[in-house]
Amino acid sequence: MEGPTNISDVIEKYLKGILADEEQVEIRRSDIADQFNVVPSQINYVIKTRFTIQNGYIVESKRGGGGYIRIEKVNLLADTDVLDSLLSDVVGDAINQHDAYAIINSLFNDGVLKEREANIILAAIDKDTLAVADHEVENTLRARILIGVLNRLRFED
Template sequence: MQSQNISDIIEKYLKSILADSEHVEIRRSEIAELFNVVPSQINYVIKTRFTIQNGYLVESKRGGGGYIRIEKVNLVDDADVLDTLIQVIGDSITQRDAYAVVQSLYEDEVLSHREAQLILVATDHNTLGVTDRDVESSLRARIIIGILNHLRYES
């Protein structure tokens, strides 16, 4: 029932590999062929689901023997994770990216499950209930950055 679209299925496939190994290295055309999609759809999947907000680093090379390599990074290992995240967020963040950020913090055990849920509820589109998209996004950024700053201060 769940995951009716191919992008979700490709995402799961890549993440299932990442569950075992530190990184996954693919040939774009092979994966595209495996799932019967055009090659550029692989870029779409990566761009929407393997961002730094999601805790992934991506590197690639073109030409003969080219590849795309996806690596799961642990934000906590980095001393100034929170600073990095704050920079990435800037003064505006979509609900989707906010979800990715909070999810990453949960995976890195910076936040408990409940804390993560509370933050997502607090920054949810329906919760905020403002009509203007830009206002909503900047408000969401302020709340998340406020919390991140608090977390830094705390530790």
Template structure:
């Protein structure tokens, strides 16, 4: 565990649980107590590490019996997930988030290593080098959405 920060440890703990089941339901306060951190640290890990871009759906129920449910999704089995990814991208996306989506597609065997490498080159800052960052982020979103649409309708 040397070299890992607490966020990495919590992420690995949750991913370990997910490796044995389709989903995990946790109480934020219980996990926070387990790792002796504040509950907002759990929120941070879930918000940054368990995103749709990374292949996870997160559902949260507030209140006394509240829970956070994290589910690992298989991208090709569920076209709705690709649709959700397209919605998440929206009108613009930064390079880091775009590469995260591409990495997830590769990890889930939706695309090959070569396809992933080509996709990364197409959305890279160096490729979309505009004086105005927003233009690059907008063009990156259009490119990535086009690629996802092609994957979604491929037979």
């Protein structure tokens, strides 16, 4: 089994390990930075790139002396506000393949989608399937497909 290869992977694994036991984790950026002997901006980078809504996380931060960062693992379909935020803020009118794949992967990891269903959706939103020379049109089509799928899943029992 391959382990983390860089400090960002190590920090991500550490935080996800905490989240495996708890629904949310509240950290002080400087404490984690000290623990891993990195600058606080490295912690920001990991949180901004690895703990996104499309990956199934909500991040809240409070700045200042007693500041903290709260990371919460969420089920994208279980909370209407989270899903609405995902649809409007992340998917919107267009979405790139990487972010769309992250959403489907998160739904698979949450047990919302079975492997076969996830693979079918991934095939439908793949750049080779959409085969449009204009990236803006491709991202718009991908967003429409993804919104249709997410809205259908939202109303399933």
